[in-house]
Amino acid sequence: MSTDNHRHRLGLLAIAALSLFGALFARLWFLQIVEGADASEQVSANATRTVIVPAARGRILDRHNVVLVDNQVSTVVAIDWQKYRDMEEDEQSELLQRLSATLSRVPEGEVEGDPAAGDGEDEGDGAGDESTTTTSTEPGVEADPAVDPTAVVGGDGDAAAEDSRAVTVEFLERRLNDLRFNHFRPIPVADDIPVETEIYLREQAHLFPNVVVDRQTVRSYPYGSLAAHLLGYVGPLSDEQWEKLEADNDPVKPYEQADEIGKTGVEATYEKYLRGTPGRQVFEVDRAGRIVRELVDRRVEPQPGDDVHLSIDIRIQYKAEEALAAQLAREGSVAKSGAAVVVDPRNGQVRAMASWPTYDPQELVGGISQELWDRLTDPATKVLSNRTIQEAYPAASTFKLASSYAALRLGIVTPDEVVSDPGYHQLCDPPRENDGCLKTNSGGANGPITLSTAIKVSSDVYYYKIGEAAFWRAERGEISEDAFQQEIMGLGYGARTGIDLTGESAGRVPTPESNRELADSLWERSHENYDNDEAAWKDARRWKIGYSADVAIGQFDTLVTPLQSAMAYSALANSQGELYRPSVLDHVARANSATVVKGYAKEVTRVIEWGGWRQPLLDGFAGVTQQPGGTGYLTFQDFPLSTFPVSGKTGTAEVGDGADQRRDNSLFVAYGPNPDPTLVVSVMIEAGGFGSESAAPAAYMILEPIANGEIVQDQPGGFVVPRGASIDPESAAIVADGIGRGTTD
Numbered sequence: 173m174s175t176d177n178h179r180h181r182l183g184l185l186a187i188a189a190l191s192l193f194g195a196l197f198a199r200l201w202f203l204q205i206v207e208g209a210d211a212s213e214q215v216s217a218n219a220t221r222t223v224i225v226p227a228a229r230g231r232i233l234d235r236h237n238v239v240l241v242d243n244q245v246s247t248v249v250a251i252d253w254q255k256y257r258d259m260e261e262d263e264q265s266e267l268l269q270r271l272s273a274t275l276s277r278v279p280e281g282e283v284e285g286d287p288a289a290g291d292g293e294d295e296g297d298g299a300g301d302e303s304t305t306t307t308s309t310e311p312g313v314e315a316d317p318a319v320d321p322t323a324v325v326g327g328d329g330d331a332a333a334e335d336s337r338a339v340t341v342e343f344l345e346r347r348l349n350d351l352r353f354n355h356f357r358p359i360p361v362a363d364d365i366p367v368e369t370e371i372y373l374r375e376q377a378h379l380f381p382n383v384v385v386d387r388q389t390v391r392s393y394p395y396g397s398l399a400a401h402l403l404g405y406v407g408p409l410s411d412e413q414w415e416k417l418e419a420d421n422d423p424v425k426p427y428e429q430a431d432e433i434g435k436t437g438v439e440a441t442y443e444k445y446l447r448g449t450p451g452r453q454v455f456e457v458d459r460a461g462r463i464v465r466e467l468v469d470r471r472v473e474p475q476p477g478d479d480v481h482l483s484i485d486i487r488i489q490y491k492a493e494e495a496l497a498a499q500l501a502r503e504g505s506v507a508k509s510g511a512a513v514v515v516d517p518r519n520g521q522v523r524a525m526a527s528w529p530t531y532d533p534q535e536l537v538g539g540i541s542q543e544l545w546d547r548l549t550d551p552a553t554k555v556l557s558n559r560t561i562q563e564a565y566p567a568a569s570t571f572k573l574a575s576s577y578a579a580l581r582l583g584i585v586t587p588d589e590v591v592s593d594p595g596y597h598q599l600c601d602p603p604r605e606n607d608g609c610l611k612t613n614s615g616g617a618n619g620p621i622t623l624s625t626a627i628k629v630s631s632d633v634y635y636y637k638i639g640e641a642a643f644w645r646a647e648r649g650e651i652s653e654d655a656f657q658q659e660i661m662g663l664g665y666g667a668r669t670g671i672d673l674t675g676e677s678a679g680r681v682p683t684p685e686s687n688r689e690l691a692d693s694l695w696e697r698s699h700e701n702y703d704n705d706e707a708a709w710k711d712a713r714r715w716k717i718g719y720s721a722d723v724a725i726g727q728f729d730t731l732v733t734p735l736q737s738a739m740a741y742s743a744l745a746n747s748q749g750e751l752y753r754p755s756v757l758d759h760v761a762r763a764n765s766a767t768v769v770k771g772y773a774k775e776v777t778r779v780i781e782w783g784g785w786r787q788p789l790l791d792g793f794a795g796v797t798q799q800p801g802g803t804g805y806l807t808f809q810d811f812p813l814s815t816f817p818v819s820g821k822t823g824t825a826e827v828g829d830g831a832d833q834r835r836d837n838s839l840f841v842a843y844g845p846n847p848d849p850t851l852v853v854s855v856m857i858e859a860g861g862f863g864s865e866s867a868a869p870a871a872y873m874i875l876e877p878i879a880n881g882e883i884v885q886d887q888p889g890g891f892v893v894p895r896g897a898s899i900d901p902e903s904a905a906i907v908a909d910g911i912g913r914g915t916t917d
Contacts, residue, residue: 219456219464223356223452223453223455225357226388226431227448227449227451229389229446229476230445231243232439232479232480235483235484235485236485236887238893240393240403240486241392241439245387245388245390246537248363248387248388249363250360251271251344253348254355254356254463258462267381267382267383268344270380271339271344271361272339272341272343275362276338277369343361352430358386391537393532393533394895394896395893396532397530397532397533397897399525400530401436401558402482402522404438406439408430409429425444425449425450434446436674437674441672446478447477448475451472451473451474453466454466454467454470455467476763478763479761480757480760481759483521483758484523485883488514489524489526490897490899491524491874493897494873494904495526495869495870495873495904496528497901498901498907498908499866499905499908502905505866507838507859508858509857509858510867511526511528512855513734513853514852515739520775521757521758522756525558525561527560528559560735561669561671563677563733564677564679564731564733565734566730566731567730568725569822569823569824569839569917570732570863571724572627572635572725572821573744575723575724576627576638576789577660578656578660578662582656584638584642585638586623587622587624587788588622589623590622595617595633596610596633597612597721600717608718609718611718612632614632614916624791626792627789627792628796628802629803630796630821630822630917635721636721639720639723640720642655654684656723656724657681657682657683660681663751664736664777665681665732670777671755672756679732679736687712687713687719688715691709692713694712695709726825727826737839743780744780744786746849749781749782790819793819793821794817796822797818797819802914804840804864807911807912810911812880816845817846817847818842818846820841820843821840822864823917824863824917827858836861837858838861838863838865838868839857839863840868840870842868842871844875850885855870855874862914862917863914864913869908872911
């Protein structure tokens with residue numbers, strides 16, 4: 173082989189080697205220079221954690237900008253978990269024991285909610301892909317407060333027997349290990365501590381390493397229990413709520429598992445507006461999950477929630493609750509509960525919504541004791557229940573508006589038709605007094621009467637005859653078996669009104685079909701419900717003439733809410749016959765500004781064609797309060813009717829039967845001032861007696877300050893609700909005792 177060939181081969185090898193090394197160096201240059209920045213950013217992203225910073229909730233105000241729900245600063249004690257984890261075990265134990273002893277000596281301090289601890293390892297402990305510790309929500313999702321486990325605080329055995337508010341070491345340990353809490357921010361263990369304890373913890377900080385004393389905003393209620401059921405309250409997310417929220421995170425307003433959410437009332441309905449927009453802090457962490465530094469350039473400050481302005485007038489609300497308290501406190505009264513709602517018949521907006529007994533939502537802030545929760549959810553008292561919409565009651569004679577409307581629509585009666593009322597009516601042939609055949613008036617005979625007079629004196633016989641006629645026309649096939657009930661439902665009974673509050677009851681208008689379904693259900697559940705007698709079951713399935721007669725006077729399982737009655741009478745009170753979807757909203761605005769986010773627009777669900785029937789109906793309801801012989805005349809005889817004419821209808825509802833017979837419920841619906849009413853009031857007093865004994869005087873007390881100018885409905889000023897909205901039931905009862913009591917109905 174020649175030297176030239178050898179050199180040639182060496183040259184080729186050199187060129188090949190240089191080419192390979194050149195390609196290698198080019199690739200290294202590309203990776204380091206071109207993709208280096210992206211790779212560096214990816215490494216950084218793989219070691220970051222995003223922490224959600226809570227935002228203040230929006231305020232709730234009345235229609236005249238009076239703040240009903242605000243935020244206040246609460247002093248919170250928390251433990252910095254990131255630093256606590258690096259302490260020696262004996263140091264941790266010593267810290268928890270010392271902190272437990274200090275916090276348990278605080279008489280005013282309350283321990284926050286203790287969600288049940290979960291199993292598994294906190295995913296935030298290690299490095300990995302960039303993540304956030306939040307999940308999202310469908311705002312307004314609500315759990316039944318009566319079965320919400322996270323609403324109960326400090327009632328699971330943590331507290332010492334002698335002090336249910338004691339903060340035990342076991343509680344602190346469980347709180348620190350609870351995966352519901354974000355371990356990248358201090359974990360709260362007590363809130364609303366007194367100033368003395370705050371000063372002690374700060375001055376003796378060396379004894380409490382990694383314990384943080386901070387101030388956070390919590391809900392405050394300047395008027396105490398006033399409008400509590402309407403406003404609602406906030407509380408920790410329940411397990412059920414968290415499951416619903418976890419799958420579909422809201423990237424704008426994300427929730428964490430330990431967050432609070434509106435549970436009831438306006439707080440729940442308008443959660444998506446009231447909830448603020450959380451901020452964000454992004455931390456770089458090492459592989460052990462320890463914070464290295466905050467990436468300040470990626471911080472986002474939290475923004476407060478929107479302000480919700482309600483249609484409520486806090487002055488009328490106060491008078492409504494005072495009126496209820498007065499009736500319950502009257503000497504000799506056995507009533508323990510009641511409800512009152514005031515609406516504007518011109519647009520369906522609610523001006524007041526009162527339910528008794530009530531509660532102070534401030535007691536639910538930051539968590540409550542098991543004892544208090546048991547009292548609030550006791551089925552015997554139903555303190556948390558908003559009786560204006562969540563409970564349905566026998567309608568009694570206030571239902572006669574609906575029965576009149578149905579009878580007129582079906583041609584059963586005309587306004588001028590004279591009907592004999594001898595004080596009783598026999599439904600059966602041959603006549604007999606048992607089996608519900610013999611029906612009587614509580615007030616005796618009324619003689620020949622027309623529609624207007626029947627309403628004025630509340631003649632049951634007149635309406636028994638209407639129910640009887642509806643029954644026989646259906647039997648003959650002239651109308652459908654439930655035609656009478658269907659016309660009644662046209663005024664909104666038997667269906668939810670659609671108000672913008674949760675938990676509304678639909679009430680019930682019994683029909684032949686619903687009666688059969690009930691009998692079949694009882695038979696299928698157990699034949700013993702009918703003593704194993706098939707004939708008895710089949711007889712129970714039959715719709716009887718007495719049922720139709722009783723429905724016509726608002727009895728026989730006819731159930732309505734106070735709000736349903738208010739809306740039905742509103743459709744008569746406004747000249748257009750418009751039946752509205754009620755609302756508690758006026759508008760939603762940006763926090764502390766006039767920028768409107770959502771306004772109120774009245775919604776008509778149906779137009780009632782009263783035609784020539786309206787005036788006879790109006791005359792009848794005016795006669796109740798303004799003419800001698802009216803069932804509410806004695807109650808309103810001292811009311812300023814000359815300047816504020818009021819019409820109304822009393823109702824006395826029988827409750828239970830046989831051995832379960834209880835004292836009658838008292839009902840009254842009023843509207844005024846005529847001829848263009850601006851308010852409709854619906855009152856129900858459980859065990860209040862006949863309608864003009866309790867409910868009518870309560871309506872009087874609600875309307876009187878408006879009639880005499882103490883409250884100008886569409887203007888602020890005048891009567892000022894006392895701070896804290898304290899009501900003196902005994903003093904109010906004295907006022908109530910000065911109001912007349914009408915006749916039975």
